[in-house]
Ligand code: HEC
């Protein structure tokens with residue numbers, strides 16, 4: 001739960017939050033949106049929010065070195081999805097600032113309503129634009145004539 005809030009916070013209020021971040025710097029090389037002094041723990045939290053929100057792995061946005069080591073080059077911008085994700089971070093931040101109470105204010109961390117990557121993506125790359133057909137929805141149907149909800153045994 002704490003992690004979710006942290007990831008949401010970083011995604012939603014990244015710029016406003018930079019002053020709350022620890023001093024120890026893991027030395028990331030190519031941050032254009034996240035605070036430069038973000039801790040490793042917080043970076044991991046944001047990146048895991050991204051993978052979970054889109055239902056993807058790190059390689060959806062990041063490339064590996066093109067040598068025999070095949071180690072990750074997380075700082076590289078060679079993958080176009082990384083650029084797209086940056087635009088999405090700015091967009092998400094803007095939506096929250098303009099419309100929701102949270103507005104990037106770290107003192108309002110308990111605000112429940114804010115938009116994160118998961119709000120739209122819901123575990124998929126392409127956000128749904130229409131609800132699923134009626135028969136696929138899983139909500140229990142209220143019984144005719146009562147307010148109670150039938151629970152199947
Ligand atoms: C949806 C796209 C996306 C996914 C998936 C993703 N990342 Fe990232 N990652 C980014 C973006 C965008 C940045 C740059 C953020 C910025 O510019 O502030 C970044 C930056 C980083 C950096 C900092 C690199 C540097 O030195 O500048 C690391 C480390 C990193 N990601 C690790 C990971 C790991 C590990 C995973 C898998 C668990 C992952 N990322 C999944 C989009 C993604």
Ligand code: HEC
Pocket residue numbers: 011050054081082084085088089092115116117118119120121125126127
């Ligand atoms: C307000 C809804 C919304 C939010 C919030 C949102 N996205 Fe998106 N995202 C979309 C839509 C819609 C598309 C499809 C756009 C298109 O295909 O042109 C998309 C596309 C993308 C793509 C490109 C996928 C591709 O196939 O190239 C990436 C990457 C992405 N989003 C990452 C993110 C990340 C990371 C966040 C959180 C920082 C985020 N999105 C937040 C609506 C959203």
